[in-house]
Amino acid sequence: MIKYVIPNNIDDRILSQSAQILNEGGLLAVPTDTSWAIVCSFKSKEGIKKLRTISKERDEQHFTLLCSELSQFSELCDLNNSRFRLINRLAPGPYVFILKTFLNTEKALNLKRREIGVRIPDSPIPIALIRKIESPLYSITAKRVMLPNAPDFNAQEDDPRDQLFEAGWEMEDISGIDMILDGGEEQERALSTVLDISGDEPTVVRQG
Numbered sequence: 001m002i003k004y005v006i007p008n009n010i011d012d013r014i015l016s017q018s019a020q021i022l023n024e025g026g027l028l029a030v031p032t033d034t035s036w037a038i039v040c041s042f043k044s045k046e047g048i049k050k051l052r053t054i055s056k057e058r059d060e061q062h063f064t065l066l067c068s069e070l071s072q073f074s075e076l077c078d079l080n081n082s083r084f085r086l087i088n089r090l091a092p093g094p095y096v097f098i099l100k101t102f103l104n105t106e107k108a109l110n111l112k113r114r115e116i117g118v119r120i121p122d123s124p125i126p127i128a129l130i131r132k133i134e135s136p137l138y139s140i141t142a143k144r145v146m147l148p149n150a151p152d153f154n155a156q157e158d159d160p161r162d163q164l165f166e167a168g169w170e171m172e173d174i175s176g177i178d179m180i181l182d183g184g185e186e187q188e189r190a191l192s193t194v195l196d197i198s199g200d201e202p203t204v205v206r207q208g
Contacts, residue, residue, distance in 0.1 A: 002168050007031075007124040007183040018179060019132045026178035027051060029142055029171050030129065032066075033122040034094045034190045034208065035164040036142040038177060039066065043135045048109060054176040055140040064096055064117040066137040068130040073097075073118055076105045076136070083197050090195075092122040094208050098196040109138065115198050125181050146174045164189035 003014050018028055022039075025046030029038050038054060040047025042065065055062065065076060070088060073079050077099035079087075087097055096117040101109075105116065118136075121127065130137055143163040145153050153163055165171055166189060168182035193208035 002172065002180045002182050004182050004184055005125065010125065010128050015128060015132055018129060018181060021178045022047065022129065022133050025050065027054065027176055029168065029177050029180040030125045031123060031183055031187045032126055034192045036171065036187055037126070037139040038142050039126065039137040039139045041133055041135050042108065042138050048138055050176055051138060051140060054146060054174065056145060061117070062140060064119055064139050066126050066130060066139050067118060067120050068127045070120065072136055073099070077101050077116065077118060086197060086202065092120040094190065094192045095119055096192045096194045098194065098198050098205065100198045117194065119192065125183060142171055148173060148175070160191060161189045
């Protein structure tokens, strides 16, 4: 089901319906400032379980926590002054920051590793959702391999951008998505830059 919205002025009925879906363990597809993402509520164990099933990814490095404010980072991850300044300079924007998690974050997400990617997207739709449900979103990039009968993807040979979607209607056949929020414009097929700042020196894991 697609709902077309004005990104900077989302109809409150649609926003409330979206929040209800998330709070009840459902999944939404939303545009970000890089590509389309499939999201659930950070507080929903059922939503997290569904997201991992739909993702077809076993490695947790493919999942990202979306936040609306930098203050949320400090509630989830180990954030010292130098990391805070770096994130504050680059966010919001197409950057994922890998940080060491706190124990409560590991337990909430049932993580098998100490690190997780977090970011603040420069995109009004996910930000509105985060503020509405008062919780970060757990997310995975929407990819064509999630479609039924999709051809295999070779990470060594194929361009990962070819896996990304431009329009919301392209994801209608992905099983498990409860609603697609579409701002009405084609989405750029772009990748975020991933920075590992969990150690003493920042490291570029992926250049977007």
